[in-house]
Amino acid sequence: MDKRYSQMTPHELQTEIAGLTEKARKAEQMGIVNELAVLERKITMAKAYMLNPEDFRPGGVYQIEGSDDTFRIDYINGVFAWGHRSSPSDGEEALPISVLKEK
Numbered sequence: 001m002d003k004r005y006s007q008m009t010p011h012e013l014q015t016e017i018a019g020l021t022e023k024a025r026k027a028e029q030m031g032i033v034n035e036l037a038v039l040e041r042k043i044t045m046a047k048a049y050m051l052n053p054e055d056f057r058p059g060g061v062y063q064i065e066g067s068d069d070t071f072r073i074d075y076i077n078g079v080f081a082w083g084h085r086s087s088p089s090d091g092e093e094a095l096p097i098s099v100l101k102e103k
Helices: 010-030 033-048
Strands: 061-064 070-077 080-085 093-096 100-102
Touching: 010 033, 033 093
Parallel strands: none
Antiparallel strands: 061 070, 061 100, 070 080, 080 093
């Protein structure tokens, strides 16, 4: 049985990301859009477990990768940052810390 990302070492996570990236490349070449989206989300989550949540501070404003929006962190829970987007939204949401970049 596969390990959870939270139980993997950094080396195991890097190996997992490399394997998922290769699968995503093949899915993209074959035009399997839904499989590509799932694999990209898995890569994002694996990358989140390679980061230190303590490097992200509540009250901080970060750029969301792949978006023009910024995100203000209210609190961190595991590898998820809970907070609000700069654009009008439906309220509080959680994003993996791997999609947040320093402004």
